[in-house]
Amino acid sequence: MKSVTAANAVGSGAGMRREFEDRNDLVTYLREQFPFAVTVDEAVAPPHGGRKAAEELLATIDPIAYAATRNQLNGAVTRLSPYLRHGVVSLAEVRDAALRKGRSAQAAGRLITELGWRDYFQRIYALLGEQVWRSQEGLRTGWSAGDYREELPNDIASGTTGLACIDAFSQELRSSGYLHNHARMWLAAYVVHFRRVRWQAGARWFLTHLLDGDPASNNLSWQWVASTFSHKPYIFNRENLEKYTEGRYCRRCPLKGRCVFEGSYEALEQRLFPHQREQVELPAAGPLRADSPAEKPAPLPERPVVWVHGDNLNPHSHALAQSGGAAAIWVWDDILLERARISLKRIVFLYECLLELPVTIRRGEVAAEVIAFAAQQAADGVLTAASPSPGFDRQRRRIERSLPVTVLAEAPFVAAPAGLDLRRFSRYWRRVERSALALTPRSAALW
Numbered sequence: 001m002k003s004v005t006a007a008n009a010v011g012s013g014a015g016m017r018r019e020f021e022d023r024n025d026l027v028t029y030l031r032e033q034f035p036f037a038v039t040v041d042e043a044v045a046p047p048h049g050g051r052k053a054a055e056e057l058l059a060t061i062d063p064i065a066y067a068a069t070r071n072q073l074n075g076a077v078t079r080l081s082p083y084l085r086h087g088v089v090s091l092a093e094v095r096d097a098a099l100r101k102g103r104s105a106q107a108a109g110r111l112i113t114e115l116g117w118r119d120y121f122q123r124i125y126a127l128l129g130e131q132v133w134r135s136q137e138g139l140r141t142g143w144s145a146g147d148y149r150e151e152l153p154n155d156i157a158s159g160t161t162g163l164a165c166i167d168a169f170s171q172e173l174r175s176s177g178y179l180h181n182h183a184r185m186w187l188a189a190y191v192v193h194f195r196r197v198r199w200q201a202g203a204r205w206f207l208t209h210l211l212d213g214d215p216a217s218n219n220l221s222w223q224w225v226a227s228t229f230s231h232k233p234y235i236f237n238r239e240n241l242e243k244y245t246e247g248r249y250c251r252r253c254p255l256k257g258r259c260v261f262e263g264s265y266e267a268l269e270q271r272l273f274p275h276q277r278e279q280v281e282l283p284a285a286g287p288l289r290a291d292s293p294a295e296k297p298a299p300l301p302e303r304p305v306v307w308v309h310g311d312n313l314n315p316h317s318h319a320l321a322q323s324g325g326a327a328a329i330w331v332w333d334d335i336l337l338e339r340a341r342i343s344l345k346r347i348v349f350l351y352e353c354l355l356e357l358p359v360t361i362r363r364g365e366v367a368a369e370v371i372a373f374a375a376q377q378a379a380d381g382v383l384t385a386a387s388p389s390p391g392f393d394r395q396r397r398r399i400e401r402s403l404p405v406t407v408l409a410e411a412p413f414v415a416a417p418a419g420l421d422l423r424r425f426s427r428y429w430r431r432v433e434r435s436a437l438a439l440t441p442r443s444a445a446l447w
């Protein structure tokens with residue numbers, strides 16, 4: 001087996017703190033350590049990171065109330081997204097909890113279908129990688145890409161448009177790192193269609209703030225709104241917003257009765273997309289075929305270290321469980337954090353997740369730190385959790401120049417046939433629905 005020595009490994013060797021008196025102490029430390037994140041946005045969001053908080057939330061889900069109220073802003077949604085995003089809990093685990101609570105697949109079906117959207121987007125991410133930043137299909141708005149502004153206007157980012165709803169969503173995004181799905185759709189439609197800003201600018205803004213910020217779910221949802229990953233642009237009118245918010249914004253809006261959302265869908269379409277009728281019908285987009293399932297993982301190293309990353313922060317992950325108590329490492333990638341303008345609240349959430357894991361916390365160049373850590377532990381290989389992220393793949397390949405890396409996947413959410421067509425959710429769902437609505441087979445479960 002290949003192994004690295006301390007002499008050929010380059011890493012900082014300096015661990016970050018793990019002991020804190022309370023959240024304030026942690027936040028003070030992180031403000032000092034990540035000053036750039038404070039300049040992006042210094043808010044700290046209420047949800048705490050970590051498995052304990054995720055399990056408490058999971059215990060409160062109500063699939064029946066969810067099905068009846070999920071579109072309402074105050075509906076019984078789960079708020080599990082930051083934990084699902086970072087693999088603190090798995091989709092299979094939430095599905096199983098929903099089936100047990102809902103008592104039947106039919107009662108739990110609505111929530112499970114929404115979990116399916118996450119699985120669907122992750123599968124597309126595995127296929128497209130960085131291409132999720134590019135429009136997947138032509139715009140169906142009658143406008144061309146050059147008609148859209150490059151940058152997010154400041155009045156949207158700062159919540160000073162004068163529209164009570166939009167300004168409240170902007171403020172909530174920045175302060176809580178969360179928005180209800182409907183609010184995300186309205187805000188995205190406002191940015192892209194009412195202000196004609198490129199969807200990528202809005203997507204970047206969301207990823208800065210959302211605790212569940214995920215390049216796949218986020219960018220493909222923005223594209224769904226924009227019409228570059230759907231058959232038509234998504235828009236809404238004031239009546240729609242008023243209905244699902246029980247009028248809470250319109251009641252106090254200085255622009256009530258004369259806002260840009262006023263009017264029928266037909267009138268709004270004519271105003272927003274005056275050239276849509278002249279647009280040449282775009283050819284139907286061809287299939288988007290999923291890759292074949294991954295091969296069986298390589299044999300486990302005899303003396304591994306575990307590389308923990310942001311797509312799996314579950315203390316019961318296969319990688320941690322199968323390592324036999326091996327030392328584990330997490331590395332903050334400062335360059336990535338700065339480039340993506342990640343705000344302080346996201347860092348606090350992730351750090352809290354890490355504090356529940358038996359992991360050494362470092363910062364620097366990820367692969368170099370993992371290799372140096374492995375050398376210090378006299379390891380002969382690295383164990384890690386699977387991820388569809390192209391960034392993960394780049395780091396994995398760098399580590400493999402020095403050490404073998406074994407990638408372990410968690411229990412899949414659905415049994416997906418090879419070559420599954422991912423062009424539209426409906427095509428995916430038709431093929432996987434039956435397995436999605438069944439309990440995770442014991443043989444595949446985590447525990």
Ligand SMILES: Cc1cc2nc3c(=O)[nH]c(=O)nc-3n(C[C@H](O)[C@H](O)[C@H](O)COP(=O)(O)OP(=O)(O)OC[C@H]3O[C@@H](n4cnc5c(N)ncnc54)[C@H](O)[C@@H]3O)c2cc1C
Nearest residue numbers: 077078079080081114117118181184212213214217218221
């Ligand atoms: C413009 C836009 C951007 C978005 N960006 C993200 C993002 O960065 N990260 C993210 O996780 N979700 C994103 N979503 C999807 C969705 O809005 C959130 O997952 C959901 O609102 C999270 O709240 P919840 O946990 O209470 O969801 P619930 O309604 O309780 O749903 C349970 C879980 O199912 C999954 N889910 C539900 N709806 C969707 C959906 N439409 N797409 C993908 N997964 C879904 C999530 O993991 C969610 O936690 C975005 C949607 C839009 C319209």
